Amino acid sequence: MLLPNPAARRLFLDLHALAEPPTGPARGPDLLALIRRLGFVQLDSISTVARAHHMILFARRQSYRQEALSPLLDRRRWLFEHWTHDASLIPTEFFPHWRMRFARDRPRLLERWRGWQRDGFETQFDAVRQRIADHGPVSAAEVGEGEARGAGGWWDWHPSKAALEYLWRVGEISVCHRAGFQKVYDLTERVMPPEVLAWHPAPEETIDWACNTALDRLGFATSGEIAAFWATVAPQDARDWCHAALARGEIIEARIEGADGAPRRSFARPDLMERAAAAPEPPARLRILSPFDPALRDRNRAERLFGFRYRIEVFVPEPKRTYGYYVFPLLEGARLVGRIDMKAFRDQGVLQVKALWPEPGVRFGTGRMARLEAELERMARFAGCERVGFEAGWMRETMG
Numbered sequence: 001m002l003l004p005n006p007a008a009r010r011l012f013l014d015l016h017a018l019a020e021p022p023t024g025p026a027r028g029p030d031l032l033a034l035i036r037r038l039g040f041v042q043l044d045s046i047s048t049v050a051r052a053h054h055m056i057l058f059a060r061r062q063s064y065r066q067e068a069l070s071p072l073l074d075r076r077r078w079l080f081e082h083w084t085h086d087a088s089l090i091p092t093e094f095f096p097h098w099r100m101r102f103a104r105d106r107p108r109l110l111e112r113w114r115g116w117q118r119d120g121f122e123t124q125f126d127a128v129r130q131r132i133a134d135h136g137p138v139s140a141a142e143v144g145e146g147e148a149r150g151a152g153g154w155w156d157w158h159p160s161k162a163a164l165e166y167l168w169r170v171g172e173i174s175v176c177h178r179a180g181f182q183k184v185y186d187l188t189e190r191v192m193p194p195e196v197l198a199w200h201p202a203p204e205e206t207i208d209w210a211c212n213t214a215l216d217r218l219g220f221a222t223s224g225e226i227a228a229f230w231a232t233v234a235p236q237d238a239r240d241w242c243h244a245a246l247a248r249g250e251i252i253e254a255r256i257e258g259a260d261g262a263p264r265r266s267f268a269r270p271d272l273m274e275r276a277a278a279a280p281e282p283p284a285r286l287r288i289l290s291p292f293d294p295a296l297r298d299r300n301r302a303e304r305l306f307g308f309r310y311r312i313e314v315f316v317p318e319p320k321r322t323y324g325y326y327v328f329p330l331l332e333g334a335r336l337v338g339r340i341d342m343k344a345f346r347d348q349g350v351l352q353v354k355a356l357w358p359e360p361g362v363r364f365g366t367g368r369m370a371r372l373e374a375e376l377e378r379m380a381r382f383a384g385c386e387r388v389g390f391e392a393g394w395m396r397e398t399m400g
Contacts, residue, residue, distance in 0.1 A: 026061035074177030121162035259307030
């Protein structure tokens with residue numbers, strides 16, 4: 001069974017809520033339903049235009065406003081913050097399945113951090129726990145009075161900050177809200193709803209849940225892609241699950257055609273072809289995506305499926321960058337047609353476009369340029385700017 005590349009793209013974008021017009025409500029239960037559909041929304045601190053989690057949601061619902069997200073975490077407790085492949089907001093109903101990860105990470109983090117962090121962070125576990133129990137939520141800035149401060153990076157936290165982060169990573173404390181973009185922690189039993197705390201699934205239940213829900217959100221995947229989706233199960237566990245599910249007839253093997261025409265063996269549900277045929281053709285409008293959009297999170301998968309090679313260059317020295325510090329992919333229909341370098345200067349009220357690079361074979365003629373300008377106007381308003389500005393020579397030559 002071979003799924004042609006155009007059908008694979010449509011199905012994948014449909015599952016990621018990018019094959020429909022970005023309309024509809026984006027608050028409260030509707031916003032939670034969108035996040036549940038995606039599985040999670042990755043958090044990122046960089047705010048060149050807007051932070052990644054806000055751009056992810058805006059790309060799918062352009063009625064979304066940034067102030068709509070935090071109440072789902074800090075008041076309604078419908079979301080919790082923890083790690084998938086990176087820090088993310090996740091539906092709280094999924095929290096019990098992170099217990100297996102907490103247990104797995106407890107010894108691993110201790111072993112790794114003993115070489116990375118300064119001595120003494122382990123001795124602060126009880127003190128940090130007790131401070132939160134006695135005095136309520138704290139941030140990293142509020143613990144470790146009198147402790148020597150290092151460079152401030154994750155590799156050089158003061159002992160109490162390292163203890164705080166460790167206790168969060170192993171589930172003993174939870175993020176109850178953010179102040180600005182700084183995490184504030186409380187005891188998990190004071191943050192999570194009682195019915196969520198009461199459920200302790202067995203490891204095999206979590207593996208089954210993680211693999212099933214990952215495949216359903218990916219549409220088709222290798223066992224490695226299934227394991228990487230939530231990053232809660234080991235690759236071998238995902239391989240074993242795939243073999244067992246295949247034997248039970250719950251999944252099938254299929255070949256998925258890549259953008260280059262090469263097929264890749266993957267797993268899928270038995271109704272793969274029917275679901276792909278039913279997936280709508282994405283609208284022709286152009287959307288600006290976050291570099292951390294769920295559709296692009298797996299860079300290798302995105303390259304195979306769309307022929308679009310993307311690498312974040314935040315940590316690349318400027319003279320060595322191919323494109324720019326924080327460059328945004330451009331989605332048009334079911335194609336990634338280019339990437340754009342831009343920044344919001346809110347104090348000046350302008351969203352400034354520095355450069356745009358079309359993908360090979362893509363021409364920005366009158367129609368496509370009009371769609372780009374319309375999207376830039378929408379993005380400017382979302383970012384709190386009144387207008388769009390363009391630097392001289394902003395339209396670059398196709399690369400690659």
